[in-house]
Amino acid sequence: MPSTIIEAKNLSVKYGEIEALSKVSFKIDSGDYVGIVGPNGSGKSTLIKSILGLIPFEGEILFHGESLSEFMLKKNVGYLPQKMSFIDQRFPATAIEIVVSGLYCQKKFPKRITGDDYSSAKKIMQTLAISDLATRSIGKLSGGQQQRILLARALIVSPQILILDEPTVALDPQSRETFSLTVQKLNRELGVTVLLVSHDAGSMGKYASKLLYLDGKIIFYGTFEDFCKSPQMTNYFGDNQHIICHRH
Ligand code: ADP
Ligand code: MG
Numbered sequence: 313m314p315s316t317i318i319e320a321k322n323l324s325v326k327y328g329e330i331e332a333l334s335k336v337s338f339k340i341d342s343g344d345y346v347g348i349v350g351p352n353g354s355g356k357s358t359l360i361k362s363i364l365g366l367i368p369f370e371g372e373i374l375f376h377g378e379s380l381s382e383f384m385l386k387k388n389v390g391y392l393p394q395k396m397s398f399i400d401q402r403f404p405a406t407a408i409e410i411v412v413s414g415l416y417c418q419k420k421f422p423k424r425i426t427g428d429d430y431s432s433a434k435k436i437m438q439t440l441a442i443s444d445l446a447t448r449s450i451g452k453l454s455g456g457q458q459q460r461i462l463l464a465r466a467l468i469v470s471p472q473i474l475i476l477d478e479p480t481v482a483l484d485p486q487s488r489e490t491f492s493l494t495v496q497k498l499n500r501e502l503g504v505t506v507l508l509v510s511h512d513a514g515s516m517g518k519y520a521s522k523l524l525y526l527d528g529k530i531i532f533y534g535t536f537e538d539f540c541k542s543p544q545m546t547n548y549f550g551d552n553q554h555i556i557c558h559r560h
Contacts, residue, residue, distance in 0.1 A: 314341035315376075317473065317505050318363065322371035325358050332358040334529045335371070340522075342472070345499045345506040347520030349513040354527045356509045357394055360477050363507070364391060375473075390466035392459075394477035394509070399458055401451040407461045408433050408446040414465035436464045440494055456487025460494065467498070474498065477509045492519050513556045 318340040325333040333355045340346055348356050362369040365380040373380060375388070405413075411433040412425055437443045442460050445453060450461060459479060466474065476495065480488040496519045498504045510516055516523060517536045525532040525539075531548060532539055539545055540557035549556070 314343060316340070317342040317344075317376060318507075319374045319377075320363070320371065321373075323359075323362060323373060324370040325355070325362055325367065326370075332528065333362070333369075333526075336526075336530055337371075338524065338530060338533050340505065340507070342505055343499070343503050345496070345508070345519060345521045346524050347513070347516030347522070348507060348509045348524045348526065349511065349516055350526035350531070352511065356511075356526055357477055359526065360391075360475055360507065360509060364389065364475065388472045390469060390471035390474045390504075392462055392466050392474075392476045392479050394481075399451045403449075403451040405450050406447050407442070407450050407453065407457075408437065410450050410461050411437060411464045411468055414468040418469060432468055433464070436467050439498075440464050440467075454487070456483045456491065459483060459487070459491060463491070463494065467504075471504065473505045473507065475507045478511065479508070480510075495519070513552075514558075517556065 316339045319338075321337050323333055323336040324331065336355075336359065348359060350356055358367070361367045363373055363380075375382075408430065412429050415425070415429050415432070416423055434443065434446070437446060440460050440463060442457070442464065445457055445461065450458065453461065459482075463476075463479070474495070479495075480491050483491060492515075495506060495508065499506045506520075508516075508520065513523070513525065520536070522534060523532060523536055523539050524530065532542070532545055536557070540553070545553050
């Protein structure tokens, strides 16, 4: 029996007059890989930010039945925000230093990095097949490489949940595929629950176990199989349903 890891009840978010999310309710099971999709401005990032407690919302979000603050204190969530630009070429840090910095948030004063921390960083970099980048300057790496370094940084705390907001937008198709396969492996082999935002619903079917289609409210939430069989979704999406299902 899978257990519920995240439950949202009547989640609503307003920015002034704009209601970005309206009474959204859903449950995510431990071990799920949920693809959160929807058009631009449909509330995907807003949903992620509410789950992370980064913005105020109405309604309730529970993690294993407890509040976010309790759950976050245990460092259970790894987060890769929606990226705007890549790291400046001159940024004075090596890749492994960036990965290790993911541990700062859970350290008490004085925040000292230990040899064990570097061992953890090396281990996670090995899992993501980026060991060879460890001593390279972060700003001189390609977009895809930087994104995998930031993923390693999010993973170094061994989170139960990994939340990624459009992580592959700025990547070329090859890096996109590598990145997606890495996340899929974390989900399948390590059992990390994944919430991944993408504006490309078609590509999600290949990796995600469930699809959450947003447009200010939930249009669909369930497996791809159910999505593709649903006459209501045919009514709603027309030919687009076929495109999403065909690529899956
Ligand atoms: P998505 O990630 O699906 O593209 P967002 O969650 O970023 O959508 O935005 C949902 C809606 O809320 C959009 O109409 C957007 O313009 C609005 N919005 C998002 N962030 C803010 C903000 N900080 N202030 C005002 N409006 C916002
Ligand atoms: Mg967004």
